[in-house]
Amino acid sequence: MAITSANQLELLQTAEAVAQEKMIDSELVVEAMEESLARAAKSRYGSGLDIRVSIDRKTGKADFTRVRTVVEDDAVENDKAELTVKQARPYKADAVVGDVLIDKVPPVEMGRIAAQSAKQVILQRVRAAERERQYEEFKDRAGTIINGVVIREEYGNVIVDIGRGEGVLRRNEKIGRESYRPNDRIRCYIRDVRSEIRGPQIFLSRTVPEFMAELFRMEVPEIYEGIIEIKAVARDPGSRAKIAVISHDNMIDPVGACVGMRGSRVQAVVNELQGEKIDIIPWNEDAPTFLVNALQPAEVTKVVLDEEAERIDVVVPDEQLSLAIGRRGQNVRLASQLTGLDIDILTEEEESTRRQAEFAEHTQLFMEKLDLDEFFAQLLVSEGFTSLEEVAYVDQDELLVIDSIDEVTAAELQARAQDEIAEQNRKALERAKELGVEESLIDFEKLTPQMLEVMAQDGVKTLEDFATCADWELAGGWTTVDGERVKDDGLLEKFDVSLEEAQNMVMTARLQLGWVTIEELEARAAAAETGEGTTEETGV
Numbered sequence: 209m210a211i212t213s214a215n216q217l218e219l220l221q222t223a224e225a226v227a228q229e230k231m232i233d234s235e236l237v238v239e240a241m242e243e244s245l246a247r248a249a250k251s252r253y254g255s256g257l258d259i260r261v262s263i264d265r266k267t268g269k270a271d272f273t274r275v276r277t278v279v280e281d282d283a284v285e286n287d288k289a290e291l292t293v294k295q296a297r298p299y300k301a302d303a304v305v306g307d308v309l310i311d312k313v314p315p316v317e318m319g320r321i322a323a324q325s326a327k328q329v330i331l332q333r334v335r336a337a338e339r340e341r342q343y344e345e346f347k348d349r350a351g352t353i354i355n356g357v358v359i360r361e362e363y364g365n366v367i368v369d370i371g372r373g374e375g376v377l378r379r380n381e382k383i384g385r386e387s388y389r390p391n392d393r394i395r396c397y398i399r400d401v402r403s404e405i406r407g408p409q410i411f412l413s414r415t416v417p418e419f420m421a422e423l424f425r426m427e428v429p430e431i432y433e434g435i436i437e438i439k440a441v442a443r444d445p446g447s448r449a450k451i452a453v454i455s456h457d458n459m460i461d462p463v464g465a466c467v468g469m470r471g472s473r474v475q476a477v478v479n480e481l482q483g484e485k486i487d488i489i490p491w492n493e494d495a496p497t498f499l500v501n502a503l504q505p506a507e508v509t510k511v512v513l514d515e516e517a518e519r520i521d522v523v524v525p526d527e528q529l530s531l532a533i534g535r536r537g538q539n540v541r542l543a544s545q546l547t548g549l550d551i552d553i554l555t556e557e558e559e560s561t562r563r564q565a566e567f568a569e570h571t572q573l574f575m576e577k578l579d580l581d582e583f584f585a586q587l588l589v590s591e592g593f594t595s596l597e598e599v600a601y602v603d604q605d606e607l608l609v610i611d612s613i614d615e616v617t618a619a620e621l622q623a624r625a626q627d628e629i630a631e632q633n634r635k636a637l638e639r640a641k642e643l644g645v646e647e648s649l650i651d652f653e654k655l656t657p658q659m660l661e662v663m664a665q666d667g668v669k670t671l672e673d674f675a676t677c678a679d680w681e682l683a684g685g686w687t688t689v690d691g692e693r694v695k696d697d698g699l700l701e702k703f704d705v706s707l708e709e710a711q712n713m714v715m716t717a718r719l720q721l722g723w724v725t726i727e728e729l730e731a732r733a734a735a736a737e738t739g740e741g742t743t744e745e746t747g748v
């Protein structure tokens with residue numbers, strides 16, 4: 209194929225046709241043609257030459273040029289594309305280092321092999337441009353719902369035509385045992401868009417909670433307009449779901465608006481989710497109230513919230529236990545996901561038994577440690593005292609309000625409690641020293657002898673050992689594993705050391721050891737307050 213004998217406008221016409229078909233810029237196709245022609249010319253004139261091709265965007269005429277660069281005498285690496293100042297002077301009298309010499313070369317005659325190579329170059333560039341166009345189009349659509357047509361199903365994964373690209377609905381992202389045939393219409397949530405070597409990968413889902421939230425946003429105008437807000441969603445895909453909503457307009461009932469006239473709105477979502485049962489719950493800032501709503505349809509008698517541990521105890525009537533838990537724990541699991549709290553459900557009988565056990569335990573403690581009779585010990589427990597520290601250091605007026613306790617008795621009680629605590633501290637410190645705890649750790653502020661003993665039993669015996677601890681190792685915490693909250697026990701958790709207190713103690717230890725400076729701590733705190741950084745975990 210001779211470029212000179214071909215209709216020069218065919219190049220531009222071909223570029224325009226390819227660009228329209230692939231929905232890319234025609235300029236990219238023309239550039240690919242220029243590159244392919246340059247490669248063909250190099251195979252004809254020599255691969256070492258720097259040959260460039262320029263196609264006129266109006267006439268389609270292709271100009272072939274050879275480019276040579278003037279370099280220092282000792283810098284010539286490719287004598288086909290580089291030349292010294294002396295070699296350049298015959299072509300340009302005032303040539304200096306850095307000049308570029310451009311000479312026209314005759315157009316090439318493209319044989320079968322050259323034409324095939326040129327075709328491959330064009331196809332590669334077009335595919336790359338098409339992939340880039342797809343990624344740019346879909347990267348900002350992550351987090352939205354898209355309609356598509358099923359192309360095929362491979363090993364349980366569904367390939368979906370979503371217009372200008374293809375998406376993948378993996379087996380574990382389908383609801384239940386959904387199956388699709390080619391040309392079936394499908395609605396999916398764009399979960400992620402990644403740019404990979406083989407092209408943009410668009411991952412779809414029908415199981416994520418956000419899919420249901422977006423469906424409600426499409427069906428309920430008040431949600432779309434922002435009058436009603438979806439605060440939380442929890443799903444057991446294909447079976448049951450809970451969604452918490454709140455209205456910013458007191459005149460509009462959020463639950464009623466989401467249900468719709470005769471359930472029309474929620475039914476549309478249920479049909480899309482293969483019959484998934486949906487509980488629509490009014491959201492409340494008060495965690496116990498919100499939880500009571502989330503456990504519907506079960507009735508709740510009592511709620512005890514531990515905000516620090518993000519845990520909540522719920523007491524229900526005996527006959528409501530199975531309803532509150534749900535089939536295979538489904539109801540309580542969804543309520544836990546919705547509220548972000550670890551929920552422990554008890555019957556009234558179980559809660560009563562537990563309270564009686566705690567009452568007996570605290571009574572026994574006061575009888576043994578304060579040398580009290582059973583009646584007097586029970587009197588203290590009934591008034592809410594549960595530890596020796598509470599008795600020893602509480603304001604004396606709080607003891608005087610208890611019947612049968614006067615100033616002399618209150619003083620005696622506090623003296624006994626303080627003496628017992630001092631004796632316990634002495635014994636704990638002796639055991640800690642026997643285990644090898646160094647004075648640097650003993651002298652560290654805020655660590656009690658009991659804390660030292662517990663840490664020594666776990667191998668923390670020096671200030672350096674303590675400084676390498678992570679805050680959660682000391683205070684404990686919760687970790688989410690496979691969607692389930694798992695408890696991490698802390699060394700000092702039973703002493704009611706919070707995560708913030710543990711972090712401050714560890715940072716103080718590092719400061720004393722010279723591992724960090726005051727300036728670094730202040731900079732870190734300032735970054736955390738402004739949102740420019742996050743508080744670094746104290747483990748090293």
